[in-house]
Amino acid sequence: MKNKYSIFSLIKNAFSNHENWQRAWRDPEPKKEYDAIIVGGGGHGLATAYYLAKKHKMTNIAVVEKGWIGGGNTGRNTTIIRSNYLWDASAGLYDHALKIWEGLSQELNYNIMFSQRGVMNLAHNLQDVRDLKRRTHANRLNGIDAVWLNTDEVKKFCPIINTSPDIRYPVLGGTLQKRAGTARHDAVAWGYARGADQLGVDIIQNCEVKGIKRDGDQIIGIETSKGYIKSKKIGVVAAGHSSVIANMAGLKLPLESKPLQALVSEPVKPIIDTVVMSNAVHAYVSQSDKGELVIGAGTDSYVSYTQKGSHNIVEETLRAILELYPIFSRMKMLRQWGGIVDICPDASPIISKTQVKGLYFNCGWGTGGFKATPGSGDLFAHTIANDEPHKLNAAFNINRFVSGDLVDEHGAAAVAH
């Protein structure tokens, strides 16, 4: 059993100048064979491994990661967590995740700093109002806390928003989910890694998958930069690189991988105490514990694996930010970066079996996967362990693209972040 983290352990370790802290996770070499292998050591992959071990008692498993854990979209996103989705299937999935978030720090004994400071979505035209009201009604009936705010209530909840009726696209109202908020992204990966490691999961970093081995329709193992590893169950959680892995197994997925950018400002004293998102005027912003404004930009429209997007996307985003928050004009962009997001045609994820036995995919989270991390891991673990989806992820199968039963979240104007 590892050190339990608490204020007492901090005090105790202070006396020994913090020289006796144990490793948060081991650094093992891969075994020859595992009962299951998770490809991809981001939040979703590590959570999947954690729940496989914890709930399904599969402890002879490994997570293989090309680089360092949490180094992909987990460490690059704007950390927004919410569950106010339109469709029942989405609402079920994301609210399942949100419920886990609410107790995750205690579950993992790792402070992931889940901060329920609320997420507000703004409406700027009449169709926005219809769409957001539709969503709010659906949320309420699905048991998700979401309320409609008129313009004055928006202003009251977040006074720095420019709610003047004279701006180009005035704020006509918005929705608020109070249980929503943000969490510390790195901590999520590290907390799950520590938890999984403690349960016996091998987390193998700097281990790139080079090939997927099949025997007919059955998966039998993976070629990696650290050698061949046998397993009859492979769960792929490789985000932007999902198609690359799928191609190794001879599959095509309904995905396109596109650059998504984000940026932070220099840190300042608290100025915005919630998360505000806007679809029509594409901008969303929150403030980190350090004081940086965390701002999400849009995706480029072309496929790219460079982790770099176009400057005009950043420019457009900040234009929208200054429209809604003209007080931020003198704030300075400190850092800007890009990630690779895998996007499905219906802006909903895939958590599914495939036509290859033992090969499972968890992908297509697009621009909004972080919020689903615990739920996605839990449901994917269920799917792998039972070779059947849980009822909460049944709708997110690959076959929906054949049958036409899409879960279209952008048609419904839900901001997909």
Add this chain to the structure above:
Amino acid sequence: MLNFETTVQDSKSYGDLTLSEVEPILKINLRSNKREFSTKIGKLLSIIPPIEANTSSSNEDYSILWLSPDEWLIYSNNKISYEQQNLLEENLFNNISNTNQGSVTNVTDHWVMINLKGSKIYDLLSKSSPYDFKNFKMKKGSVAQTLLNHTDVILHNIDDNNLNLFVRRSFSEDLWLWINDSARFL
């Protein structure tokens, strides 16, 4: 006769830079990928549509701007009467559209034409156009379709530091405002 009302109806100067909306002249969009099209236009207007990209051909009466390998914009260099405009449009339509040699579409009011003159016009344009004006600037008759303040524009170099800018009517007041605002800070 009906009153017409254009959008900008204004002319402004900033130093040696002058901006003015040109009173509407005839504008016709041509499209064709047919072989005889060029000859036909040549016969009708005594001017051949340019084949070379980003160029124009002009005579005393008309300019024809290259827009794409199968699309051109004709405009009359001078104001001509409404009746004459109609005659020309019909003549073109009958000889091109009706003979299946391509399409002829009147776009006179689709575009607003603004004339920019002065030594700093390219400084003005470069505030919000990603286009490299180096060659355009030097070659009279050059045509560029690009973006100016995120708006589609067609630019036609008619002389040194003198160009015509075409912008869609519904965007024209907005772009005019931007041009004037930017001209203050040259």
Add this chain to the structure above:
Amino acid sequence: MPQELRINNNKFIDQTTRLSFKFNGEKLYGYKGDTLASALLANNIHLVGRSFKYHRPRGIMTCGSEEPNAIVQIGNDPSLTDPNVRATEIELYEGLEAFSQNCWPNVKFDIGGINNLLSPLLPAGFYYKTFMWPASFWEKYEFFIRHSAGLGKSPTKPDPDIYDHKYYHCDVLVVGGGISGIMAAKLSAENNNETLLLDDKNILGGATIYQNNDCFQIDGTHTNYWLEKEIKNIKNIKNLTIKTRTSLAAYHGYNYLLAKENLTDHLSPDERKGKIRQRLWKIRAKKVIIATGSIERPLIFNNNDRPGIMLSSAIKKFIDFYGVKAGKEITLFTNNDSAYETAISLKKSGVNIVSIIDIRDKSSSKIVKEVEKHNIKIYWKHTIVNTEGYRRISFIEIMQLSDDGSDVIGKKIKLKTDCLGISGGWTPMVHLFTQSGGKLKFRSDDNVFLPDKNKTPSDQISIGSCNGDFDIKDIILNSNKDVKTFLGIENSSFDNLKVESSKEEMKRNIWLLPSDKPIGKTKPFLDFQNDSTAKDVKLALREGFKSIEHVKRYTTTGMGTDQGKLSNMHALGIIAEITGTNMGELGTTTFRPPYTPLTFGAIVGRNVGEFFDHTRKTAMHNWHVQNKAKFENVGQWKRAWYYPKNGETMFEAVQRESKAARESVGILDASTLGKIDIQGTDASEFLNRVYTNAWSKLAIGKCRYGLMLNEDGMVYDDGVTTRLGENHYIMTTTTGGAANVLTKLEDYLQTEWPELDVYLTTVTDHFSTISICGPNSKKILSKVIPDLDLSDEKFPHMSFKNSIINGIKCRVMRISFTGEHSYEINIQSNYAKHVWELCMDAGKNYNITPYGTETMHLLRAEKGFIITGQDTDGTMTPSDLQMDWIIGKKKFDFIGKRSLYRSDTIRDDRKQLVGLLTDDPKEILEEGAQIVEKLNQKPVEMLGHVTSSYFSPNLNKSIALAVMKSGKKLKGKKFFVPMENKNINVTVTDTVFFDKENKRLNA
């Protein structure tokens, strides 16, 4: 009062122009040419701010953009205040007001300083390990964490300043105006290249421009004099554009670079008026020469963060460039020769040097010998083990280093000093190079990462010290050679320069210098702003954070506003040492743009306020304004929404407009609909393929409604298309869909069906559309166009006529979106307002009523007509809309057809369009409200939602359209619409509420 820390004879500072400024309320003065930092130092102020985590007192450490500590708030006007401004960068101006940040009540006494005492409890990542109990308390802890974090304060009022953009295309861009940049710019411009030279300072010349030392000479003169002459010369080259105060922010692919030009930040508030504050340059260069130089490294030792501890090179610049003594009793601490240059500069200006502490065994280079001549005490093979002084350094303690450098030996010596210059060698500024995609290589001689020539993207080079040349001889020789090769130049005026310098002979590097105390009891700071120490890095490694990115994130090293310019190399060095990895293999963390922070204002430029987004206006816009219309934003269009009269509410106005349109006549500006002119012999076939219904048999002069799908079978757009001639149609699209429809149709024509003879031309702006609707519409039209035969025989519903109004051609369609007898006049836009006025005039006696989009929506809902985007959401098929009639079943194919026959699109329990009536006819449903059958479930099963809802004045009851699961089968059934405070009873009906027999079309 003369400033005793000022020296006089200095050419960069204009001592005749005195500037007064305030720091933390205290009135001080400096001179033109000062930065805030140099002016503060001249006033003997080192303590400028407090650190992020422990709130330790911090002073000015550097003289450039790498400054981690001396960052201040400028001004206190809520709209103009600037947080986190580096005192080392901001130029002094008359009336400047600066404040220390991150301290309360003040910088000298800061309550937050208690964190320093608690620091044993606050190692790296402490927050991950605690604040978890009780579970609901995190937000309360977080409140305090947030308030003690952050640095400066955001402005709280809108920024009145103006920001500008400039696209710039050039042959060669030279970044950096130090000696190598000046040489490159000259060579480039003289050889017929349009060249742009950028430098972030107000004066060109980099560090050489104040390098006035006998050891460094070019052609027999001091390097500064030589460079001055060169700079004077290049200003006259015509191909060369020079921009100072312009810092390169980001280097993107395809040689696209962003630079920020500062135009007014150095001016007094009065001088700023009416000027642009900053301009963002968007540069496309055919070739780029990076000459960004290098910055000095600190040394990492116990308590190396006190005010008064500065980079040795900064002390040199303050004395040589600004004419300011950073202290009276200065000590230098070094591992290389650079500190000796500082020593000579100080000596020349009469500053007392306590001693030089050098970790090396010995050095006998020219410059060291020169220093020895001055009888300065040098402690070879010594290190500092501790420093003292809370608000300003007062003492240092030094000890001898063991041979392997891991320990200290011998007796501790205590020295009194008021300023300590530290020099840990140099780090090339490779940020831009790596941003552009270049890969680095490691040079172990002096532990630097350099651009790898073999992994440099084409069309760029790095020269000078950013390329690892630190000796002036190498800089000149290699810059000249490399630029010549890069630009294909044969001869250069720099070919035969005679350069003299002092060659560094001896190097010794220890990333973490030992102390006599155990490391746990020391505070060797790595990242001065974020307060991360070498201990933190060690802790991270101990806990298994192996990757450098993990260490960075766990310890927050390098994540401050200086982006780790000073700290990153040491963090890497320490990780490499502990893990036994070669630094080259370890690599660096990613250098993310921008190089220095960039204001949001500069990035956005003029596109704020009225220029945020385009406003598209119709030809009748001014009429609508004059007639008090309220406007609705539809895409970028402004559309008249309703026209309130005499204080009417929106509801009242819409009721009035709706009644008028059905009872007499209404008039609508429908100009925003997209219009596409379609010509060509295959035009009919084309329409067959893009619409769901059949078009071949449409007679000339007739109109038809069409529905367009996506390939996925979902409704995409709709509108009426009119056959003008055998091969000539005019298509209308929705307002929002206009541009996308055209692009999509062109895509099919160019890509899938190039064999079709079809030409598309948009005429959306050419034609304006005036819709006249209602039983008296015919009377109006006959007045406006008396010659037109409006009889039902000659001009039936769904047909069109060419006509003339007062000599101007127009097209008149008899089509209806309201179910009323209606006409649409399409006329050239420049005449449209006049025709509108003619119609208004003609309708005077018929109470002609202009109506807006809201009334239009209401009227069409009475008839059950859909609005794509409102009643559809990208998930509706034509059949879902109860529009099976519009699917040409016999047609071989059309866009989206195949998708309609997939297993889930043919299901009959899909959501389908229905009408809804509330049991209480006065009750108006909310658009977006959900519909349920059973209330007592959890979660409640939702069957659909309300898409459109109005109070119909013509039926005197509320009506609604909705989509519901299996809606087609539900007619007559009762459901609930649950609201927050009540449940509304509704009944499913037909979608057509008004005039089901369509009698009014021909009324």
Add this chain to the structure above:
Amino acid sequence: MFIINCPYCGERDQTEFSSGGEAHIVRPKQPTELSDDEWAEFLFMRKNIKGIQFERWNHSHGCRKWFNVVRDTSNDKIHAVYKMGEKPPVNK
């Protein structure tokens, strides 16, 4: 921000163009004869290649022509452009 060499207008800034995704996915001539699986393959399934990709771009703010681009999606380098209907200038 790429520079794209429009085969008709020449080199222009990326902002003048819009991307149209993977190229050479030909719309089936007889969609009705395809199975749901085959139709889904055309509609949704994409190679999403990391490496050399053949893709479509539209010079939407210029000549409005669609054309093909050969781009390496791992470094965004454009290797070639060619017109619709033309054979790729490099091996597919």
